[in-house]
Amino acid sequence: MARTEQSGVSFVHVEKVYAKGQKPAVDDFTFEVKPGEFLVLVGPSGCGKSTTLRMVAGLELPTSGRILIGGRDVTTLPPKDRDIAMVFQNYALYPHMTVRENMSFALRLRHVPKDEIARRVDEAAKTLGLTSYLDRLPKALSGGQRQRVAVGRAIVREPAVFLFDEPLSNLDAKMRVEMRAEIVRLHHALGATMIYVTHDQTEAMTMGDRIVVMEGGRIQQAAPPLEVYDHPANKFVASFIGTPPMNLLPPGVLDLGCTVGVRPEHLRICPVEGDGAPEGALLAHVDIVEPLGAETLVHAILDGRNTPIVARAPGSTPVRHGDALALVPDMEKAVKFD
Numbered sequence: 001m002a003r004t005e006q007s008g009v010s011f012v013h014v015e016k017v018y019a020k021g022q023k024p025a026v027d028d029f030t031f032e033v034k035p036g037e038f039l040v041l042v043g044p045s046g047c048g049k050s051t052t053l054r055m056v057a058g059l060e061l062p063t064s065g066r067i068l069i070g071g072r073d074v075t076t077l078p079p080k081d082r083d084i085a086m087v088f089q090n091y092a093l094y095p096h097m098t099v100r101e102n103m104s105f106a107l108r109l110r111h112v113p114k115d116e117i118a119r120r121v122d123e124a125a126k127t128l129g130l131t132s133y134l135d136r137l138p139k140a141l142s143g144g145q146r147q148r149v150a151v152g153r154a155i156v157r158e159p160a161v162f163l164f165d166e167p168l169s170n171l172d173a174k175m176r177v178e179m180r181a182e183i184v185r186l187h188h189a190l191g192a193t194m195i196y197v198t199h200d201q202t203e204a205m206t207m208g209d210r211i212v213v214m215e216g217g218r219i220q221q222a223a224p225p226l227e228v229y230d231h232p233a234n235k236f237v238a239s240f241i242g243t244p245p246m247n248l249l250p251p252g253v254l255d256l257g258c259t260v261g262v263r264p265e266h267l268r269i270c271p272v273e274g275d276g277a278p279e280g281a282l283l284a285h286v287d288i289v290e291p292l293g294a295e296t297l298v299h300a301i302l303d304g305r306n307t308p309i310v311a312r313a314p315g316s317t318p319v320r321h322g323d324a325l326a327l328v329p330d331m332e333k334a335v336k337f338d
Contacts, residue, residue: 007070040208
């Protein structure tokens with residue numbers, strides 16, 4: 001498959017307000033998406049991520065600010081003039097058209113020559129494993145196959161920018177993992193600029209070159225996934241990224257005078273023998289144990305504080321509800337929030 005032309009996307013103080021007097025859905029969003037980058041916008045429902053994507057697509061107009069694609073101001077241009085292709089959550093396939101007809105529809109509207117349409121559709125179908133399904137109707141396809149058709153319909157347009165709006169949320173867990181890998185492989189093959197919206201931080205961590213964590217219409221942090229994971233910019237990011245999220249221990253628990261964030265895997269579990277405990281340990285009692293096979297999540301309550309804390313332990317760790325534990329945090333990997 002031919003590599004698509006790369007174009008960056010620039011947001012310049014973009015704001016979206018739906019009604020006068022309301023809080024902005026997107027507030028002073030300023031950011032540069034690099035040409036060829038896979039950028040993920042992630043955050044909880046209502047954080048403004050889908051609104052941001054829809055403004056790139058031209059489905060929403062900013063209240064103020066500018067959006068540029070490849071250096072060209074597209075803020076007020078209609079979607080058809082933006083050189084973008086969008087993949088939606090609900091597939092949006094025409095039920096009366098075959099897979100081939102669905103994939104080629106936009107090209108036929110643009111009067112692309114028939115042999116060029118055939119070439120693009122065949123290439124996209126081969127890339128996505130759809131060659132044997134080209135003559136089927138959408139109702140004869142599984143959910144994952146329908147989503148591949150929606151992706152193929154975007155590919156054949158050879159746009160400068162691909163936009164994905166929570167495209168995997170209707171799939172089961174196994175199919176989500178498979179499609180996640182497929183979209184990443186597609187990015188490697190095309191080298192195109194892709195902006196992907198999701199509320200699933202696992203998708204964000206595993207797919208993005210960089211991720212933008214949003215809340216309240218604002219950027220909370222923008223960085224490569226592991227940087228966001230290891231060095232969250234604030235308590236919101238720390239509590240949102242990670243499964244389970246970072247433990248936020250209130251001032252006084254570690255005698256540092258500020259909130260301290262500790263990832264569950266950075267807590268070492270020690271048994272409490274007699275009245276002894278390792279230096280720097282936090283004493284707790286086990287509340288819930290979640291055995292996951294290779295690892296076990298131990299949910300505990302800190303003694304005397306009623307503060308919940310989660311530790312990630314090897315799957316063979318012998319702990320039960322009510323057990324007394326000493327939890328030793330790795331302070332070199334802890335994050336201080338003042």
